[in-house]
Amino acid sequence: MLRLFLVFSRIGLTSFGGGLSGWLLREFVIDRAWLSEDEFLNGLAISQALPGVNVKNMAIWIGYRLLGRRGAIAGFTGIILPPAIVIMLIGALFSTLTRFPIAHRALLGAGAAAIGLSLSMGITAARRVPRGIVPIFVLVATFLTVGILRWPLVWVLLGAGSISVGIEYAKLGRA
Amino acid sequence: MPKVLLSLFAVFAPLSIATIGGGQTIVADIQRQVVDVHHWMTEAEFLNAFAISRMAPGPGSLLVTLIGWDVAGVPGAIVATIAIFGPTTFMIYGVAHLWSRNPGARWQKALESGLRPVAAGMILAAVYVLLRSLEGGFLAQAIAFASTGILMATRINPLLLLSAGAGIFLIARMILAI
Structure with a gap:
């Protein structure tokens, strides 16, 4: 410790x-x-x-x-x-x-x-980051909205995060 | 507890919960509270404190420690630090605990793989913003990229790189200033 x-x-x-x-x-x-x-x-x-x-x-x-x-x-x-x-x-x-x-x-x-x-x-x-259209899209969208457009982090995180997590959750259900 | 300590706590504890994605998001609001609302510091004093927090080692959010110290001495520093770091500590602790209790659950895997691209995008965005606001022009950017390359390619101790960066800047300064 x-x-x-x-x-x-x-x-x-x-x-x-x-x-x-x-x-x-x-x-x-x-x-x-x-x-x-x-x-x-x-x-x-x-x-x-x-x-x-x-x-x-x-x-x-x-x-x-x-x-x-x-x-x-x-x-x-x-x-x-x-x-x-x-x-x-x-x-x-x-x-x-x-x-x-x-x-x-x-x-x-x-x-x-x-x-x-x-x-x-x-x-x-x-x-x-897992290869695939959705993850890459989420990565780029997060970068653009936070880095260049300077949107508030909280909203980007809630928006992009919940979409991305939701899709992964659905995918895991199907597998 | 003296009144000023209470108000330090009342200002910083709610802000602590508002820090999502990094401490820098709340700096503007800290400034508003400290300078405009409570008049604890002047604009110039605040900027000084901000500059110190950027160049000192450790998390940038120690800015509030410095403000607390400035406003009410050591007790102020302690109260401000607890207020900014404390409330959310239990949250991450609880999540870390939950995580190890249910390894491999579906919601966990979904959260992990779903948040990864967001995290990567946020880090890269933060780097981009830092690079844009970097003082020192071309030389500073060249150092940033060179150190990235060296870090990715070797297992060099980062402290060595930071000292080299500082050294290069000092030498360049001497040559150019003459």
């Missing part, structure tokens, strides 16, 4: 520039193989669909999968607590930090590289 807590807090503390789910994928699936890619992506889909900050949902999901209730607690506290303390320290130091534009510059570069984490996860997730 302590080990799980430490892994989560390391991810929480080193994930500059966002893309935390990308870090989680890397640590738990690629590096440690504690979860299969399928299990991870299922958890991700559910974490996004439920209300709540995704990363926190995901940490609880992974923790529960690995160690039950204790794992969920380790995941939740690990991903939230250490970074929460750090952000307050940074907040306290901020007035000093802003005097060095160089810090801002370096963080920009790190942030740009961090997008790679999200994008590589997006590609992994897209690759594992």
Whole structure:
């Protein structure tokens, strides 16, 4: 449990520039193989669909999968607590930090590289979408409505999600 | 509990339930509440806090921790953090529990395979929005794509990549600024 807590807090503390789910994928699936890619992506889909900050949902999901209730607690506290303390320290130091534009510059570069984490996860997730007209259509429609048209996420999720889940449910019934 | 702690909780707990698909969706509403409704911060202070939350490690939603801290010190930070993360914690916990109780049920398989394309679309859309709003122009985009390629092809530690990105930016800055 302590080990799980430490892994989560390391991810929480080193994930500059966002893309935390990308870090989680890397640590738990690629590096440690504690979860299969399928299990991870299922958890991700559910974490996004439920209300709540995704990363926190995901940490609880992974923790529960690995160690039950204790794992969920380790995941939740690990991903939230250490970074929460750090952000307050940074907040306290901020007035000093802003005097060095160089810090801002370096963080920009790190942030740009961090997008790679999200994008590589997006590609992994897209690759594992079942082949078929409906799933591909749902993927593209979600991307267009959220990314380009900037529709509110909630409605896209409810709309695209229920259509897609409904069709899958009907398909499973027939099989 | 002092009144300000209560109102911090009252503002952030309902917003926590409104975060579907990611914490960034509620930032606009946080700003409205914090700046316009409660006058806890000025517009500029809020933007500062937002910038810190973006560059600090950890979930971006720790923005509210920072706001709580700014408004009411450590108790404020604790209350705000619990309010934004707490209520939905039990929901995901309950679902994770249900999931492992009924492995392979029809509704589960339908939800898993049905939500997957939506999740993939949402991640890609978020990346697209991030790329569009990325400061630093062509160089930043090149770094983003290069790091994607390297991550997909190798098992490199991402921290190394982030440091490289920061280094490249600093060097480019020195060369171009002269």
